[in-house]
Amino acid sequence: MAFSRYGLMEAPERKSGPAFGYVDDGNGGWVMNCFACHAGKVAGNLIPGAPNTHIALATLTEDVRFTKLTLGKKLTHLDLGSLKIPLGDSIGLTNAVIFGVALGALRDEHMNVVIPFSMPQLIHHAMDAPPWWNVKKKPMLYCDGFSPKNARVLLQFILIPQNSPETIKSWEKDYRDILAYIESCKPPKYPWKVNSKQAELGRTAFTNHCSRCHGTYGKIAKYEQKIVPIEEIGTDPVRLEALSVESRRKIQKSWLSHYGKDKVILDPGGYVAPPLDGIWASAPYFHNGSAPTLWHVLHPDKRPAVWKRTENGYDREKVGLQVTTFDKLPKSVKRRDLRRHYFDTSMKGKSNSGHRFPDALSEDEKRAVLEYLKTL
Numbered sequence: 001m002a003f004s005r006y007g008l009m010e011a012p013e014r015k016s017g018p019a020f021g022y023v024d025d026g027n028g029g030w031v032m033n034c035f036a037c038h039a040g041k042v043a044g045n046l047i048p049g050a051p052n053t054h055i056a057l058a059t060l061t062e063d064v065r066f067t068k069l070t071l072g073k074k075l076t077h078l079d080l081g082s083l084k085i086p087l088g089d090s091i092g093l094t095n096a097v098i099f100g101v102a103l104g105a106l107r108d109e110h111m112n113v114v115i116p117f118s119m120p121q122l123i124h125h126a127m128d129a130p131p132w133w134n135v136k137k138k139p140m141l142y143c144d145g146f147s148p149k150n151a152r153v154l155l156q157f158i159l160i161p162q163n164s165p166e167t168i169k170s171w172e173k174d175y176r177d178i179l180a181y182i183e184s185c186k187p188p189k190y191p192w193k194v195n196s197k198q199a200e201l202g203r204t205a206f207t208n209h210c211s212r213c214h215g216t217y218g219k220i221a222k223y224e225q226k227i228v229p230i231e232e233i234g235t236d237p238v239r240l241e242a243l244s245v246e247s248r249r250k251i252q253k254s255w256l257s258h259y260g261k262d263k264v265i266l267d268p269g270g271y272v273a274p275p276l277d278g279i280w281a282s283a284p285y286f287h288n289g290s291a292p293t294l295w296h297v298l299h300p301d302k303r304p305a306v307w308k309r310t311e312n313g314y315d316r317e318k319v320g321l322q323v324t325t326f327d328k329l330p331k332s333v334k335r336r337d338l339r340r341h342y343f344d345t346s347m348k349g350k351s352n353s354g355h356r357f358p359d360a361l362s363e364d365e366k367r368a369v370l371e372y373l374k375t376l
Contacts, residue, residue, distance in 0.1 A: 004311060006063075007054030007091060009039065009046050020046065034178070037094060037129050042188070042281045044312035049132035049185035050281055053092035053289070053321070054311070059337045061087055077160055086124050090343050090350070093126040093289055096157070097142075097239065101247050103159035109254040111165040123242040125349035128289030131282040134275045136183040137215075137223045140265070143287040144240055145227050145272040146248055148262030151175035156256060169255070187278025190374040192316055202372025205365040209357065213273035217376050229270040234354030236288050240271065280374050283320035290345055290352035293320030294373055298358040298366045308342050319370055 003009065008019035018024055021036035036057075040050040065079040085102055088094045105119050130143065141147040154175050155168055207216065215223030230237050245266050251257055252264035271287060285291040295318035296303045304325035313322030329344050345352045358366060 005056065006060040007052060007056045009041060009052075009054075012046060021052070037096070038132055041312060043191075043314035047188055047281060049182070050188075050278075051092070051129035051131060053128075053284065053309075055088075055094070056091045056337075056340060057094060058082070058087040058089065059091075059340060062337070077162070085122065088126065089340060089347065090126060090289070091340050092284070093128055095124050096127050096129075097242055098122050098124055100156045101243065104156060104247070104250060106161060107159055107254075109250075109259070111159070111168050111255050113161050113165075120244065120247060123238060125238040125242050126288045126347075127239060128284060128287060130274065130287075131185075131187070131278055132182045133185040133187040133278055135185070137275045137277075138225055138272070140225060140263070140272075143271050143274075144243070144265075144268040145225055146243070146265040146268045147251065148257050148264060149179075150258070150262055151179050152256045152258070153251070154179060156251075187376070188281050190280050192374075194374050195371050198368050198371040199375050200372075202365075202368035202370065205361060205369050206372055209360055209365075210369070214276050217277070223275045226273050227265075227268050227270045228273050231270075233271055234356065235271060235286055236290065236349055236351040236353070238349035239287055240268070276373065276376050279376055280319055284343075285320070286352070286355065288350055290343065290350055291320075292323045292343070293318035294370055295319060296352075297355065298361070298370060300353075300356050300358065303345070303352040305346065306342055306344050319374065 003019060009021065011017070011020040018030045021034075021039055022030040022032050025031045035048065035052075037052050037055055038050075039046060039048045040052040041047070041054060042050055061078060061082045065075060065082070067073075068075055068079065081102075085098060086095050101120060102122060106113055106117050108114050127143075135141075135149070138145070139149060141149050141153060147153050151172055152175070155171060158171075159168065203218075213226050213228060215221070230240055248264060248266045252260050252266065257264050279294065283293060285294065285297050291297045291303055292307050292309065293315055295315075304323070306326040306329050307323040308326070309321040309323050314320075315322045326342070328346075329339065329342055333339050333342060344350065358369075361369065
């Protein structure tokens with residue numbers, strides 16, 4: 001019940017101990033690692049590198065903090081930090097980018113802790129973790145493609161004051177290994193039957209309408225990372241606005257980018273059209289996770305205003321999460337922890353608008369493309 005409540009997963013290699021994505025701290029506690037958000041269950045099966053669309057980090061932290069206060073136990077930096085910086089207002093989503101902005105504000109360009117520090121404006125938003133198996137294809141990181149793909153950038157999420165500059169820099173080699181592991185991840189194969197005839201028709205429609213941005217697949221595979229201007233793609237702009245030019249420039253001038261030797265895009269102006277390998281296993285879709293299935297991606301006018309997923313169900317017809325849809329959040333859902341199980345697209349940063357490109361496809365072409373996407 002606890003694992004279900006917090007989006008935790010049993011580690012397949014052991015029968016007891018910490019959840020997958022957590023390690024024993026040696027003092028009877030658990031400490032999260034990257035897999036807490038970057039390993040997820042798809043149709044009930046654990047896939048390392050898939051987004052953890054079940055994680056309820058905000059609820060977990062609130063419950064742990066309340067329990068510690070009740071028992072008179074000491075609070076940790078996460079218990080305290082989450083009072084100022086929200087950890088995600090829907091299950092499966094985080095506010096990860098703002099963690100990096102806030103932690104970066106504590107450091108100068110050489111990674112020294114700065115006291116007093118100046119905290120920039122924090123624009124909190126929902127972020128759906130991208131699948132790791134597509135990182136190898138990308139020359140730049142993140143959904144707006146602004147950041148260099150190097151080991152140092154990955155270290156920005158451990159810039160808590162307890163870690164000295166010397167300690168942080170000594171971990172660079174370890175993070176090179178982590179980046180190498182991330183780039184070794186391979187997309188999972190669709191496990192159910194595919195209509196090969198229809199998928200071939202979908203390949204043609206995809207090539208004619210979608211490959212310009214998302215690349216080609218199969219024997220002649222080609223992907224060139226493209227940033228689609230926000231005016232053209234029309235998806236929720238809050239994530240793009242959350243990182244100011246000043247915040248991006250701080251990375252450009254710092255040790256994280258080898259003091260500017262690694263390219264940093266200060267004003268990307270839009271979002272990256274990602275590669276679509278293993279797309280069937282990375283629902284929900286868009287950078288904010290606002291579309292629960294690929295069918296909803298292909299049918300912009302039928303995207304639900306509010307939806308709630310089942311825990312382990314998979315919608316093979318629409319390809320994605322098995323959901324119940326609503327016109328608005330039910331009035332009976334008042335508790336904050338329960339509201340997080342409903343994705344409400346009326347909330348700031350959670351719009352499901354934009355990406356109207358499928359409007360150019362006929363209904364038959366959409367069905368064929370949906371079948372083709374299962375094969376990637």
